[in-house]
Amino acid sequence: MQIRLIGEPRDVTGFALAGIDGVECRTRGDVAAALDGSARDTAAAIVLVSDEAAALAPEELERFRRRVGAPIVVRLPPAHGNPRATGRAA
Secondary structure, three states, rough: OOEEEEEHHHHHHHOOOOOEEEOOOHHHHHHHHHEEEEHHHEEEEEEEEHHHHHOOOHHHHHHHHHOOOOOOEEEEOOOOHHHHHHHHOO
């Protein structure tokens, strides 16, 4: 069983310190490719997706979640709270 992170570079670096592999994503295409790779990797049991990465490709993430046999997806909250709830810019 493997855990994988899809997120921004700072997230990937932080989780790497805990031994979790990650894929850096800066664009919608990056997120889609990372999700595709996670779907093909039979060892990936849990996929953590940062809030920022999920916001880049919401449709792709939803399609990934609906796949039969897809890994469990956990969307991580923003590192500094919810900017939408506090009124700060995202």
